[in-house]
Amino acid sequence: MPDKTFTVAIIGCGNRGTDVYGNIMHGMPDKYKITALCDINAERLDIAGKKFDVPDALRFIDEVEFFAEKRADVLVIATLDGDHVRQAVRALELGYDILLEKPITDKIEECEKLLAARKNYGGKIIVCHVLRYSPAFLECEKILRSGELGRLVAIQAIEQVAYWHQAHSFVRGNWRNREETAPMILAKCCHDIDLLQYYAQSECDSVSSVGDLAYFNTDNAPDGASARCCDCPHVDSCTYSAVKLYIDDWKNKGCPDHKWPQCVITNARPLTEPALIKALREGPYGRCVFACDNNVVDHQLSDFVFKNGVKASLLMTAFTANGGRNIRFCCTLGELVLDEESGYIAVKPFGASQRAIDIKSLGGDANGGHGGGDYGIIEALYAALNGNNAAGVTTLEQSIESHLMALRAEQSRLAGGKTLAVHDDN
Numbered sequence: 001m002p003d004k005t006f007t008v009a010i011i012g013c014g015n016r017g018t019d020v021y022g023n024i025m026h027g028m029p030d031k032y033k034i035t036a037l038c039d040i041n042a043e044r045l046d047i048a049g050k051k052f053d054v055p056d057a058l059r060f061i062d063e064v065e066f067f068a069e070k071r072a073d074v075l076v077i078a079t080l081d082g083d084h085v086r087q088a089v090r091a092l093e094l095g096y097d098i099l100l101e102k103p104i105t106d107k108i109e110e111c112e113k114l115l116a117a118r119k120n121y122g123g124k125i126i127v128c129h130v131l132r133y134s135p136a137f138l139e140c141e142k143i144l145r146s147g148e149l150g151r152l153v154a155i156q157a158i159e160q161v162a163y164w165h166q167a168h169s170f171v172r173g174n175w176r177n178r179e180e181t182a183p184m185i186l187a188k189c190c191h192d193i194d195l196l197q198y199y200a201q202s203e204c205d206s207v208s209s210v211g212d213l214a215y216f217n218t219d220n221a222p223d224g225a226s227a228r229c230c231d232c233p234h235v236d237s238c239t240y241s242a243v244k245l246y247i248d249d250w251k252n253k254g255c256p257d258h259k260w261p262q263c264v265i266t267n268a269r270p271l272t273e274p275a276l277i278k279a280l281r282e283g284p285y286g287r288c289v290f291a292c293d294n295n296v297v298d299h300q301l302s303d304f305v306f307k308n309g310v311k312a313s314l315l316m317t318a319f320t321a322n323g324g325r326n327i328r329f330c331c332t333l334g335e336l337v338l339d340e341e342s343g344y345i346a347v348k349p350f351g352a353s354q355r356a357i358d359i360k361s362l363g364g365d366a367n368g369g370h371g372g373g374d375y376g377i378i379e380a381l382y383a384a385l386n387g388n389n390a391a392g393v394t395t396l397e398q399s400i401e402s403h404l405m406a407l408r409a410e411q412s413r414l415a416g417g418k419t420l421a422v423h424d425d426n
Contacts, residue, residue, distance in 0.1 A: 003386045007072035008032050009096075011063070011087060013039035013048040015264055016101055016128075017078030020369060024378045025076075026052055031382050036071035038063060043267045063087070070094040074385065077101060080174065081182045085110040092121040099381055102128045103190045104403055106182035111400045118396055126381050127399035129194040130369075131325075133376025135362035137195060139345060140329070140338050144199060149349060150333030155199060155312040158326040159192050160341065166298055166318030167240050168261050171216045172285045176294035184296040185209070185413070186406040189316050192325065193304075193409075194394065194402040199329070202308035203401060203423070209409040210417040211300025215318070221290035228286050230277070240289040242280050247273060302409045340371070 008025055010017045017039075025032035034052040038060040039045040049059045060066035067090045075096040077087050085105045091098055104111060104127060118125055131137045144152055161170070169175050175187040185193075197204065226232035229242035238244075250262050250271065257270035265285040268275030280286030298318040305311055324340030334349035345357040363372065405422055412420045 006032055006074050006385055007035045008074045009036035009072035010076040011038040012078035013037055013044045017076055018048045020374050021076050024375055038066040047269060085114050088114055089117045092117045092123045097124040097385060100125055100127050103182050103186045106186055108407055111403055115396055124384055125396045127394045129191055129394045130373035130377045131191045131195055132394055133380055134371035134373035136359045136371050139362055143336055149331035149336055152310055152329060152331050154330040155196060156328040157192055157314045159189055159316040160320035160324050161318045162320050162323035163318060164245050165323055167289050170296050171289045171292050171294045172287055178295050183410040185300055185409050192314055193406050196312045197402045200306040200310040202306040204304050204405045205307045206305045206419050206421055207405060207408045207412055208417050208419040209302035209412040211297045211413050213297050215298055216289050216294055218290055225288055227288055227291050230281050230286060242286045247276050
């Protein structure tokens with residue numbers, strides 16, 4: 001019997017819901033058909049509806065109306081963090097299988113509520129820890145499990161947020177304020193902590209963490225700086241000028257019709273310079289980075305001890321020129337280094353010849369975002385929906401473990417770096 005085509009509903013028609021998961025699914029017509037959409041923004045909803053050929057009657061502004069009945073086989077939940085659990089529980093009640101954007105939530109009790117709902121109603125939930133599906137990160141897993149480098153002892157990881165990405169997402173953007181969203185250790189490092197747990201293959205025993213907001217505040221504003229970059233005397237010289245980061249960068253890349261993060265700051269399609277200028281003058285992304293309502297950290301160092309003895313450290317920092325992850329695995333018979341910025345995996349067995357693996361040779365870049373992980377998770381979802389074993393699928397239980405690690409890290413940071421047990425029964 002051939003595998004079936006699954007119908008898909010999407011709630012949250014922003015970048016991840018529409019431009020990433022929706023686009024990938026729409027490009028697999030033999031596997032997925034998008035049949036219903038929901039978003040509180042009418043303009044985004046209209047754009048997605050036209051793109052995916054969803055009729056007006058199945059485009060919903062109102063969440064309650066959308067959830068009045070089941071609209072498809074699968075629900076993609078790509079809304080803001082605080083909406084996830086409420087919507088996922090209702091989806092399980094209706095009988096959906098779910099692709100759930102990360103993070104799940106920043107509340108431990110909500111993690112427990114969702115886990116209980118899944119056990120009660122059944123249904124599959126795959127959380128979007130997309131790096132588990134990226135060829136480079138899968139290659140590291142393969143090498144570690146091969147035994148070539150012996151037993152894993154310690155992991156040293158750096159999450160290079162990049163100065164411009166910090167300004168976009170965590171100073172001006174949706175994840176800037178702790179009162180409105182998850183803490184940065186969860187919002188940005190959800191992937192990284194999931195990978196630490198994935199590679200360690202163990203529950204985490206304890207965590208300690210330190211970090212703060214060192215730079216993006218009024219104390220560091222240039223003299224005479226304006227509240228908005230378009231009106232600022234430093235518009236051409238400031239590193240964080242929104243005009244430079246959005247408009248000049250877009251022009252330098254050849255004015256593409258649909259480029260991230262420019263596509264996030266305006267709903268105009270195709271992108272145009274007037275639309276971008278309007279967004280910077282009127283919207284949140286045109287604000288001075290030293291005059292925003294941000295209060296999340298711009299650097300944080302966390303140490304984890306796993307129950308099987310593996311130790312791991314994670315440095316998240318805004319103060320890097322480029323993005324990408326750098327992970328060093330220290331093993332009893334050698335070391336392994338993944339460096340996304342250089343584009344190589346280095347395999348260094350002790351006393352033997354070393355080798356370098358070009359990440360591009362693994363094929364991930366040909367399949368889009370997160371080194372092919374965005375595409376990979378949609379393929380894994382399809383396998384799981386058909387009852388096949390999908391290697392690396394992030395179960396809800398595994399995802400909740402990494403969320404708990406992140407939330408305990410934030411509690412430790414707020415307590416001045418105090419070492420905390422990850423599980424209450426410790």
